[in-house]
Amino acid sequence: MNIKTFMNKLLENWPVKILCFIAAVLIFFFHEMSTLSSKSYMIPVTVLENGEMTLASEADESRMVKVTVKSRRENLADITEGDFKAFLDMNSVKEPGRAAVDINVTPDSKVMLIDPLELSFSPRTLYVPVEEYVSRYVPVKPTVTGSAAYGYEMVNYNVVPDVVLIEGPESSVNSIEYLSTESVSLNGASRDVVAVSSILHTNRRITVPSAENYKVVLYVRPVGTSRIIKNIPVVFKNIPESLFVTNQEEIVDVTVEGSMLALDKLSSSDFVCAADLNSVDSEGSHVVRLSVTGPKDIDIIKVSRSEITVYLSSGEPSAVEDDGTFTETEFPAGEAAVEITEEQ
Incomplete structure (x- = not known):
């Protein structure tokens, strides 16, 4: 068979042959796919x-x-x-x-x-x-755990930087008032606490581009309080010669303010309440102002009595004797007297 005869046979009924070829390919394809998992x-x-x-x-x-x-x-x-x-x-x-x-x-x-x-x-x-995807700045606040040492408290804090940029859906961003840092321990502190912390956020829809390296300072100070010191005896000084005080024992109460640690140590013996008779020169009754002194690291804010009536006699001394001199109370090292002359 020559080439011409072969080509004639090949092209004979060629549309039918092409359709048969396509059908065979499709059958093969579907067969292959039907055997796949x-x-x-x-x-x-x-x-x-x-x-x-x-x-x-x-x-x-x-x-x-x-x-x-x-x-x-x-x-x-x-x-x-x-x-x-x-x-x-x-x-x-x-x-x-x-x-x-x-x-x-x-x-x-x-x-x-x-x-x-x-x-x-x-x-x-x-x-x-x-x-809408929006962004804005919100304040940063520290997360503080634990308590300061006895007699101390955290009075303030500072975070640097004090704001942080947040991004996300508009409703989520607008609902956030501030973000907190990871926990900073105050436990047992008696001085300022300085730490470096990161931003803590749990809303997955919010993005915080800069969440690291926030400096947190917790300011720790002594706890301020007040206390009443009772039964401080009145001491008479500068009693005129040949005269004697006939009063029974006189006492006063004082209200003081200061740190809790300082006030815890106080007793009535730390204070002197004096009645100065320097301006008195005759027997009988005299109204004399009182002055109270105490340690310098506390403030005397109130005295129960600002003056007393002193009874002087030229006879024999009765309840209280005084030689006309007055010795100041000796305070511990580093302390000094603070005087108050009027009831507040």
Whole structure:
């Protein structure tokens, strides 16, 4: 058979032959596909922000897409969920509201090399609530744990920087009044506490671009309080010669303010209440003002009596004797007397 005869035979009824060839290919293809196995994978959907729009705060973030792979059984054994990435691309969304956003599924390169291979996924579109993506600065406050040492308290704090930039859905951003740092311990402190901390936030819809290296200073000071010191005896000084005080024992109470540690140590013996008779020169009754002195690290704010009536006699001394001299109370080192002459 020569070439011409062969070509004539080949082209004879050629439309029918082409249709038969196509049918054979399709039969082979469907046969191959019918012998393939399939396996499905649940892939989490990642949102790709465009800087303008984002999922609304109430949107369900646990969205999944089902990816189905068809191939030979031995090929499927090597494929895992980690070989696929699913994205929700927000670039197509321009206005807030409810939007239909297409899902894009990208297989790993090793999956694309498998032959034969058929991929499908569902759903292909998600209907999601969308908000504007906004940012603003909010204050930073420290998270303080523990208590200062006895007699001390935290009176203030400082955070540097004292504001932080947050980003996210408009409703979420606007709902945040401040963010806190990770915990800073005050336990047993008797002086200022300085620490470097990070921003603590649990809202996954909020992004904090700069969450590290915040300097926290906790200012610790002695606890201020007040106390009443009772039964301080009155001492008479500068009694005129040949005269005697006939009063029974006189006492006063004083109200003092200062640090808790200082006041805890006080007793009536730390104070002197004096009645100065320097201006008195005759027997009988005389009204004399009182002065009270005490340690210098406390403040005397009130005396129960600002003056007393002193009774002088030229006879024998009765209840109280005094030689006309007065010795100041000796205070511990570092202390001095503070005088008050009027009741407050």
